[in-house]
Amino acid sequence: MPPRRPPLRPQTTTLWEYPSQQYGVGGQGSTAYRGATPAYVIWNLLERYTRPGDVVMDPFCGSGTTLDVARDLGRAGVGYDVHPTRDDIQHADARRLPQASESVDFVFADPPYGDNLNYGDDPRCIGQLPATDEAYFEALDAAFQECFRVLKNRRFMALYICDVHDKRRGFVPIGARCLALLMQYFNPIDHIAVVRHNRTLKQSNRHRAAEEGGFYLRGFNHLIIVKKQTD
Numbered sequence: 001m002p003p004r005r006p007p008l009r010p011q012t013t014t015l016w017e018y019p020s021q022q023y024g025v026g027g028q029g030s031t032a033y034r035g036a037t038p039a040y041v042i043w044n045l046l047e048r049y050t051r052p053g054d055v056v057m058d059p060f061c062g063s064g065t066t067l068d069v070a071r072d073l074g075r076a077g078v079g080y081d082v083h084p085t086r087d088d089i090q091h092a093d094a095r096r097l098p099q100a101s102e103s104v105d106f107v108f109a110d111p112p113y114g115d116n117l118n119y120g121d122d123p124r125c126i127g128q129l130p131a132t133d134e135a136y137f138e139a140l141d142a143a144f145q146e147c148f149r150v151l152k153n154r155r156f157m158a159l160y161i162c163d164v165h166d167k168r169r170g171f172v173p174i175g176a177r178c179l180a181l182l183m184q185y186f187n188p189i190d191h192i193a194v195v196r197h198n199r200t201l202k203q204s205n206r207h208r209a210a211e212e213g214g215f216y217l218r219g220f221n222h223l224i225i226v227k228k229q230t231d
């Protein structure tokens with residue numbers, strides 16, 4: 001049975017939970033795409049931080065969830081990806097975007113969490129870099145600088161990201177590292193925990209491995225909200 005979807009409501013605390021990837025009519029992104037962002041997360045952000053007609057950009061657009069939520073709310077979506085899955089997603093590296101400086105009203109970014117998923121063969125894919133490798137954080141840093149460049153002053157960016165537990169090296173605090181990277185350029189606005197409902201968490205063998213191996217499965221994603229303020 002598909003998960004029951006509660007009505008969409010603007011969130012007012014720093015703990016967000018919604019049981020499905022899409023929120024209903026029309027469809028947002030693809031439930032078949034591994035690593036799609038829950039659409040209600042983007043809906044809540046656009047409701048709070050944008051107005052109708054605003055330009056919303058996603059530099060890691062994947063199955064296009066951001067573009068669909070932008071459409072639902074009357075915002076103008078612009079999406080980029082090194083593995084574009086649809087015609088309305090432009091082929092570009094998040095570190096070198098063909099987007100004019102200060103032309104965007106809001107940025108939503110859900111980059112790869114190290115090399116946890118295989119997104120494709122493009123050698124520019126950040127998903128080919130393990131989170132234990134500093135090159136991963138250097139790549140994210142370059143993408144964050146690009147987000148800062150294209151965003152208008154006094155406008156917001158949200159980063160949706162998850163920590164990683166590596167078999168050999170243990171915990172990699174991607175969320176904390178990214179907040180520190182973003183704060184080189186942006187002002188911090190808030191930090192939200194989004195409860196995860198992915199398939200991995202439904203498998204009992206994963207829970208057994210976590211118990212026996214003395215580690216935790218990832219139960220939440222970080223949602224980090226920052227603001228560009230140059231005056």
Ligand SMILES: C[S@@+](CC[C@H](N)C(=O)[O-])C[C@H]1O[C@@H](n2cnc3c(N)ncnc32)[C@H](O)[C@@H]1O
Pocket residue numbers: 029030033035036037038059060061062063064065066080081082083092093094095110111112119120124125126127
């Ligand atoms: C977590 S997925 C994004 C999911 C998307 N928000 C959705 O709802 O479907 C990460 C995406 O980043 C893309 N990506 C990886 N490296 C990239 C790069 N250097 N520039 C642009 N996109 C990149 C991958 O191809 C993948 O589609």
